[in-house]
Amino acid sequence: MKYYYEYPRPCVTVDTVVFGLDEGDLKVLLIQRAQDPFAGRWALPGGFIHMDESLEDAARRELEEESGVKLAYLEQLYTFGNVKRDPRDRVVTVAYYALVKLSAHAPHAASDASNVAWFPAADVPTLAFDHAKILETAMARLQAKVRYQPVGFELLPEKFTLTQLQKLYETVLERLLDKRNFRKKLLKMGLLEELDEIEQDVAHRAARLYRFDRKRYAHLTKKGFNFEI
Amino acid sequence: MKYYYEYPRPCVTVDTVVFGLDEGDLKVLLIQRAQDPFAGRWALPGGFIHMDESLEDAARRELEEESGVKLAYLEQLYTFGNVKRDPRDRVVTVAYYALVKLSAHAPHAASDASNVAWFPAADVPTLAFDHAKILETAMARLQAKVRYQPVGFELLPEKFTLTQLQKLYETVLERLLDKRNFRKKLLKMGLLEELDEIEQDVAHRAARLYRFDRKRYAHLTKKGFNFEI
DNA sequence: CCAAAAGTGTTTCACTTACACCCATGA
């Protein structure tokens, strides 16, 4: 058994796949690199960890620094550590994925004239490093997660209609759902608080607004309830 | 954007939770530390990564070096990077979990007079570092995974009886299953190859042996089949 | 012949699925 200092150390970074929902489209936040390697290429936001912060803290800090988004949900995704994933040095990256409420972010504001932009998740430019693989992993994880944990709500505004919720699932799962069955199922779970409000400024009958009831979810979960779509 | 060498680097290790099934009991492989910190304490097998190997390669190498087990399954678990998880230095550890066929390992041989031993997963000694938390995470993951992926077979010998298989699920999931329903469900999946062999040396009616059909599983999976217990 | 585990079928109930029409509203 050797002592620590005898071992060469890799760089450690965090990279985060930030998902947002923009009018029914799933988007990903990317940053255009200023420096080599891959100068000019789009990449996931991220950077080197500091010695006095946890991995998750590092992810949050980098996102705030680079893009100013406020995260609704953040979860560790996977750690990528292939030897040659960075051409300059050995770099291990701990990838996270995050969900944000784009409705609260003036999403288009971020993209003007800056090097930060939202891209459709299904149609991103060529990415730096192995970030395409990280994105792919994140998409798969989101798809799986959304089915058995109520994380989808983190993509919606606080108050939403059932149609918005259904569209969200259809977008993420990439298949159509039956309206009647979807509503029956979701309402029966008893996790949606029916509000005395309706959506505004629509050119047809306005839909009722709902809110996800976190306390009730926590309560039911303790009793063995299993969320599943 | 700064250059790499401006950043201090943490140590990076891999630690692996190795699960084995010993006569119906779920066991975990532990190693007794020879050096400080935590000299004398039991810990998960692991160690520092080399600059020329991937994370998974590092996990495999360390396991071979320290315990000589042959892995049936290896999957990345989670990366632990709290600032103070190692009292000496900043150490980020990428945790893996592994499944081995204990029947093929003469499990008790490893424990005599060495500092490597199998402990019941539900009853381990106080562990070094944050390894208790890593173990807990691994248990939760195994429990979740075993339900929707046929990884449980990696804990059994190549040929097994349906009762062995059921006991395995009962052990990992920590609840009893109905024999008739379990058999119906598993057999209906069509993933078990019924062999013309029976178990040997039992003092009662000998049970039929089965083998997990990997090719068929791969084939069905492509067609949209979903394994689920 | 007894102990021990292997092996098997049926009913009930809940949930999923498929499916089509009327309603409310703003333009």
Place this chain on the structure above:
DNA sequence: TCATGGGTGTAAGTGAAACACTTTTGG
């Protein structure tokens, strides 16, 4: 009054859960 999406009920089918007895074999 019309276009647009909001909102609802029912029947059929599928799968899960509950449940007990007979069979085989070795000792």
